[in-house]
Amino acid sequence: MHFKTKSDRWFDGINYLLLSVVGLCMVFPLLYIFSVSFSTMQDFIQKDIVLWPSHWDLGAYKYIFDTPVFGRAMLVSACLTVVITLFNLLMTSMMAFATVHSFVGSKLILRMIIFTLLFSPGLIPSYLMVRNLHLIDTYWALILPGAISTFNLIVIRQFFQNLPKEIFEASKIDGAHELQMFTKLVLPLSKPALAAFALFYAVDAWNAYFNVILYINDTTKWTIQVVLRQIVIVSPPDNNLIASLLKDPPPAQTVQMAAVLVATLPVLVIYPFLQKHFAKGVMLGSVKG
């Protein structure tokens, strides 16, 4: 039985205090964004900081969801995120599994991969490649060029390497071939790592902005971030404080906050479910244990 000494209790107390302060610092901006997005203009002007709206108002959300392309962009982004995440995970893990094995030229391939980490081709060659493959204005332009992130590949590869070799040897004796090893052994054993990188890829896909601007000219194919950036930067017609008190469009600030919330919500929702894998996956991948 371990009794807490006085100094232990002090230590705990200070820890709690500090962590609460840090926690509050994290929560506060989100709460502020949340509250402002639901406030009325009067609330927003009269109070310096809105931490809890006194009147709930859905005007900002109505404004956003009424934006012509919003619904479509949301759907596009959701589908793209799912597809990109699954596709990238598959590509990355297959590549990682392949390079774990030593075969003729495996070291060379690995070196070539690391080479891309040190020297990236730059924007214009990437654009030329995408254009010459006739991917401009297609969703493939968003999926294919980033299918394998070199950094993620190396971390996953490290994770695979740390799986006990004995399992593979045993399965080989039992007659399994490579594909079976990959699907039946490696993938189930690497759930934490895969979950972590699923999150990485999903967040990246959800936040895609720059590639969309670069490769997609057709506005009907735009993703949610491009549309939301529009809403955030280009405020509703009457940005004049007095005018917006009287008129229909909700105040620019509440619309902006609502847009921020809509953009971050999916990531916030997914994160808690993946968090336990996340910490484990990244740690195991990088540190030999």
Place this chain on the structure above:
Amino acid sequence: MKKTKNRMIATLSFISLIAIATACSSGNGNSENSPSASASAASPASSASGADTGKKYTISMLDFTYGKIPPSNGKAIALLNDKFNIDYKPTIVPYDGYQEKMSTTIAGGDMPDVMGIEEYLASGSLHKWAEQGAFLPLNDYIQKYPSLALVPPEIWAAVTNKDGKIWGIPRYYPNTPTQSWVIRQDWLDNLGLKVPTTYDELGQVALAFTKNDPDKNGKNDTYGLVMGPGGAPGYGMGAYWDRDTWYHKDKDGNLIPGYITDARKENVALFADLYKQGAINKGFGANASFEVGQSDFYNNKAGIFMGGIRGMDENLANSLLSVAPNAKFSSIPPFKAPDGTQGLTAQRGYYRITVLNAKLAGDEGKIDRILSLVDFGRTFIPIDQRTPDNETFDFRSGKLNTGYTFDNGTATFTQPDQGLLVSSYLPDSNMWAPSVLDNKYSDTTQSPILKEYVKQLESEYANYEEYVDPQYMGYSETLNSNKGADAILKVADAQVKMIMGELPLTSWDKMVDDFMKSGGTDIIKEMNESLQGRTLIGFKKMGQ
């Protein structure tokens, strides 16, 4: 043994890697030519000469907007297609990301037929592209289209190559003075003073505003001149003193920037004295932003500041009226300079440039169609004719009750992202006003305190000449680089310190010396070289 074999394979494969890389890059070189081939193949009648209005052309356009993005399938495009007999393919992207989009499409050989460019975004590349002949020379066309013929020569000069080729169409932006000055007339009246006409008088007024309680509230809570970070505004009451303007010449006859001139030195000395006596806001150099000083002026604390013929904030003016109901603004007209000139520096007179793809050369029909489209967007409609009765207005606004509604004499436009506004798709929709005064800024200003002031500025604009800054026509690569920006920043910083008394005025020569060494020599050399052979306009009466 095995090791050496591995190494050999590695070396060999590295060589092949390089070979692949070089093959790729040479492939790029080829691909730059291929789109032009395919483009000319796509328009089979390109050999046919002369304008043919019966022929349908496909016109691609790339531009950016600060506002909402019109969709690529908007209804207004159909209107344009009908009117101009074209198949119009506009791509409009947000400001964020446009730089990359623009450079990649140009470098990738995908440049559209017509494109909008923002100079600051393209910076040095723009001049490189122009020199390399990426854009269609327009010299033969500019007189054929009324809105292009309106552009004054000094603005064409800014988009003209060394060899005399006009490579772009500047978009309208008022050429009113870069900085106009506003003074509290009610304070002057309270103290029995007149609007200053020399720097001596300006100094006296600023001191009186600081010490003699101009607002008569019995408190010592006012001061004269507002300054902000970087010592802006510079209170150059004429191009002669303007610190940003290239007006003076050095002993070799080269134009030099205002920052390092003796005129500026005298100003800095005056401001340093005023600062010492409290007539300039304390610690302005450390202010986070320009807005800090600005709020002093609109909070009834300071008496002299910067104004403008357009873009003054009506909310701020109204907030001043709520603290000081009797507030009244006057403009300070330009001072007479020692060399006899009297006039402020004009603005560039344009913002953003429309360019045509050089590959269009020879296809006169298509060039005409594009330029007609550009000309249509630039056609000026007087303010009082912007009604449904005006055909041009009605069309560019997307037709009555579709693109806009008209009630009680005011038009309410739909948002660009609904795709109903024709103007939001045009390659250039800024109407080119024959004179700035045609914009009738004083009529469109609501706030009574600003309305009077804007009227005054408009008459000033008609009465005085403006100086056309030669740097608008010239170009210095160093000035556009980080090095140049740093050098200018250091000079500005030193002058702020001199005004605030942290650096003695005797270190002026050393400051100029440092500037010359850290890029100034190159800036002056490059600018003057690029101006060789150009006709410098000097002072010009623009407000007629």
